Amino acid sequence: xQQGEEDPQALSIxxxxxxxxxxxxxxxxxxxxxxRQNSGRGLVHLILIRSNEREKHSGRLRVTLxxxxxxxxxxxxxxxxxxxxxxxxxxxxxxxxxxFGQGTRLTINP
Amino acid sequence: xxxxxxxxxxxxxxxxxxxxxxxxxxxxxxxxxxxxxxLGQGLEFLIYFQGNSAPDKSGLPSDRFSAERTGxxxxxxxxxxxxxxxxxxxxxxSSPEWGSETQYFGPGTRLLVL
Numbered sequence: 001x002q003q004g005e006e007d008p009q010a011l012s013i014x015x016x017x018x019x020x021x022x023x024x025x026x027x028x029x030x031x032x033x034x035x036r037q038n039s040g041r042g043l044v045h046l047i048l049i050r051s052n053e054r055e056k057h058s059g060r061l062r063v064t065l066x067x068x069x070x071x072x073x074x075x076x077x078x079x080x081x082x083x084x085x086x087x088x089x090x091x092x093x094x095x096x097x098x099x100f101g102q103g104t105r106l107t108i109n110p
Numbered sequence: 111x112x113x114x115x116x117x118x119x120x121x122x123x124x125x126x127x128x129x130x131x132x133x134x135x136x137x138x139x140x141x142x143x144x145x146x147x148x149l150g151q152g153l154e155f156l157i158y159f160q161g162n163s164a165p166d167k168s169g170l171p172s173d174r175f176s177a178e179r180t181g182x183x184x185x186x187x188x189x190x191x192x193x194x195x196x197x198x199x200x201x202x203x204s205s206p207e208w209g210s211e212t213q214y215f216g217p218g219t220r221l222l223v224l
Binding site: 031033035043044045097101102103 | 114145151152155158201203211213218
């Protein structure tokens, strides 16, 4: 089964609202990353948080990591129509490869 | 600079045919990954190349799948005797030598097996 599981599977909000997506994982990790995918094509790296970090910001993105609960959240503030996409968490547990979750489909309604 | 490129963008084939998918990683990136993504699903790891080391083939779903990486650069994923369940988007990614911390993805090849 996938290492990362995202919640919710789908999220629909109004433009300007904040969007929160959650990711849970099963094993110890070196870092956790979030990626965005538009229209089922290539993924774009958004942000990386290391296992010794608890919170990280990048523009309108805020990521938290709770290693005791093996969970992470991605918050997008002041959402825009262009944020409509699928968002995936990916865990790096060593062995030189990432394990991706199933993703959250985010829809921003104008 | 140029990103990861993949070809073809789309491929339609008949069941039982062989297909080859190509990936050109970012210049200088020594790590290269192949993933498969079925409709509405997450990414499934297939194979990983790192420099001249033996590839990690642990994700290949069957012996019909194989991949090569020539000269430490371009990679080809080959699917023999394609089946309808092979229909998916095949994504390639590369990363710099110092690890898998950030992967840079190509646009993918959408494969449809009829």
